[in-house]
Amino acid sequence: MSDILIVEDNPVNQKLIAFLLARAGYTYEVADNGADALQCLDKSKFKLVLMDMMMPIMNGYDATKAIRANPKTKDLPVIALTANAMKGEDEKCRAAGCSDFLAKPYSKDQILNAISTLIRKSEQSTEPKP
16 A cells, blocks of 8 residues: 555656655655546555646546545545646635645645654544544
């Protein structure tokens, strides 16, 4: 099981995110679009998804809606990554089911803090109650 699924169509962005995650000690897999991401999620378990919202074949909005519709992945944290920082984009991403939103370019600290916060919350909510 990898920690994080990177869903990003841009090879440079894939490498940058992969580098940041590896340096922080996370394991990851990469999907080039939303359709590939759904296949990865069907085969493997992840703690979190980093989802580019603007991709060919299947965009991040549709992929996130499909993640939320699947009982197996409905609670999986999804962080929206988008270059579209227009007013209302945050709400659009959250309406699609994203747990958090980061506008590109984001800092190393911003992405790593968002990841650790959501993974921690997710693990706390799935812990058995005494």
